[in-house]
Amino acid sequence: MVDIGLFGLIVVAIAAGFFLGWRQRGRRLQEDTRHFGPKYFKGLSYLLNDQADSAVDAFIESLEVNPDTLETHLALGNLLRRRGEIAKATRIHQNLLARPSLTTPQLHEAQLELARDFIHAGLLDRAEGLLQELVEVNSQYKPEALGHLIEIYQDEKDWDKAIEAANQLNHRRFGRNNGARAIARAHFCCELAEDALERNDVLDARRRLQKALGYDRQSVRASLLWGQLEHSLGNEREALKALQRIPHQDPELLVESLDLVCACYERLGDHKGLQRYLEELLAQYPSSSLAIKMAEQVRWAKDDYAAADCIAEHLRRRPTIKMLNRLVELHLLHSEGRARDNLQLLKQLVDQVLEAKPSHHCRKCGFAGNQLHWLCPGCKTWGSITPITGVEGE
Numbered sequence: 240m241v242d243i244g245l246f247g248l249i250v251v252a253i254a255a256g257f258f259l260g261w262r263q264r265g266r267r268l269q270e271d272t273r274h275f276g277p278k279y280f281k282g283l284s285y286l287l288n289d290q291a292d293s294a295v296d297a298f299i300e301s302l303e304v305n306p307d308t309l310e311t312h313l314a315l316g317n318l319l320r321r322r323g324e325i326a327k328a329t330r331i332h333q334n335l336l337a338r339p340s341l342t343t344p345q346l347h348e349a350q351l352e353l354a355r356d357f358i359h360a361g362l363l364d365r366a367e368g369l370l371q372e373l374v375e376v377n378s379q380y381k382p383e384a385l386g387h388l389i390e391i392y393q394d395e396k397d398w399d400k401a402i403e404a405a406n407q408l409n410h411r412r413f414g415r416n417n418g419a420r421a422i423a424r425a426h427f428c429c430e431l432a433e434d435a436l437e438r439n440d441v442l443d444a445r446r447r448l449q450k451a452l453g454y455d456r457q458s459v460r461a462s463l464l465w466g467q468l469e470h471s472l473g474n475e476r477e478a479l480k481a482l483q484r485i486p487h488q489d490p491e492l493l494v495e496s497l498d499l500v501c502a503c504y505e506r507l508g509d510h511k512g513l514q515r516y517l518e519e520l521l522a523q524y525p526s527s528s529l530a531i532k533m534a535e536q537v538r539w540a541k542d543d544y545a546a547a548d549c550i551a552e553h554l555r556r557r558p559t560i561k562m563l564n565r566l567v568e569l570h571l572l573h574s575e576g577r578a579r580d581n582l583q584l585l586k587q588l589v590d591q592v593l594e595a596k597p598s599h600h601c602r603k604c605g606f607a608g609n610q611l612h613w614l615c616p617g618c619k620t621w622g623s624i625t626p627i628t629g630v631e632g633e
C-alpha cells in the first residue's frame with residue numbers, strides 16, 4: 240500500500256526547503272528547479288510503486304544540503320523517527336554528517352539526532368560513541384548528550400557511569416532541574432548499595448547509602464535499605480533510626496517501611512514501643528496499612544474482638560476496602576452457619592475487588608501497578624511511584 244502520510248511528509252519538507260532556498264537565492268531558483276524536477280518525480284514514482292526506501296533516497300538527492308536547507312532535512316529526519324521509520328531517519332542524518340559544507344555546530348546537531356535514531360533502534364553502543372564524542376569536544380549539545388548517556392547507562396545498569404555523567408551535567412551552568420538530577424543520583428547510589436548487599440559487602444553498602452543521602456536527604460529508598468541492612472545484622476536500634484526518618488522524608492511512602500519497623504520492634508520484644516509509634520503515626524498520617532498494623536498489636540495484647548473494634552473505629556473515620564477486608568477476616572474467625580457463609584461470600588467479593596485494583600501509581604504519568612518501582616516503567620522518572628490512597632487504596 241502506498242504510504243500517503245510519508246509521501247505528504249516528504250513533499251511538505253521539500254517544499255519548505257525550496258521556499259527557504261528560494262528566499263535566499265532567488266537567482267538560482269530556476270537552475271535548482273531544473274535539477275529538482277526529474278528527481279522529485281522519480282521519488283514520486285517510487286512512492287507510487289510502494290518503494291518508500293528508494294523514495295527517501297531520491298528526495299535526499301533532490302534537496303541540496305546547505306545551511307539554509309539543514310532545518311528541513313532535520314525536521315524530515317525527526318518526523319520519520321517519530322513515525323518509527325528509524326532506518327530512513329538514520330539515512331537522512333548520516334547524509335547530513337557526510338556534508339563538509341555544514342558548520343561544526345550544525346554537524347553536532349546532526350550527530351545528536353543520529354544518536355537519537357540509534358537509541359530508538361536499540362543500538363545503544365553506537366549511540367553511546369556518538370554522544371561521548373559530543374561531550375568530549377564540549378559541543379553546545381553536551382547537556383542533551385549527557386542526558387541521553389544517563390538514559391543509556393540506566394538501561395545498561397552501569398550506575399557508576401550514570402553518576403559520572405550526572406555529575407558532569409551538574410557542574411555546568413546549564414544544570415537546570417537540579418532537584419530531579421539529585422534524586423536520580425541518589426537512586427544510582429542505592430542501586431550500587433543493593434549490589435554491595437548482594438555481595439555481603441556491608442561497608443561498601445553503608446558508604447553508598449551515605450552518598451545517596453548526601454545527594455538527596457529525602458531519599459526514602461536509602462533509609463529503607465539502611466533499615467534492611469541493619470536489621471539483617473541484628474542492629475535493631477540502628478535500623479529503627481533509619482526507618483523512622485521515612486515519615487519525615489515522604490509520608491506517602493511510610494507504609495513501605497511498616498513490615499520492617501514491626502519486625503525490628505518485635506525482635507526487641509518492645510510491643511509497647513511499637514504500639515506508641517503506630518499511634519503517633521496514625522494520628523498524623525492515617526492509612527489502611529497503619530490501622531491494620533495497629534489492630535494487629537491490639538489483637539496481640541487483647542483478642543480478635545478488640546482488634547475488630549479497632550479496625551471498625553478507623554473504618555468509620557476513613558472507609559477503605561482494605562480495612563473492610565481485614566474486618567471481615569477477623570469476624571470470620573468466630574462466626575458459624577449461615578453468618579459464616581455470608582461473610583465468606585463477602586470476603587470473596589472484596590478479594591476480587593482488591594485483586595482488580597492496582598496498589599501503586601505514578602504521580603507524574605499515572606502508570607499503575609501492584610508494586611513499588613523506584614523507576615517508573617511508564618515515564619522513566621525516579622521516585623515518582625507511590626501507594627494509591629482513598630477508598631480503593633491506603
Ligand SMILES: [Zn+2]
Nearest residue numbers: 601604615618
Ligand atoms: Zn511515570
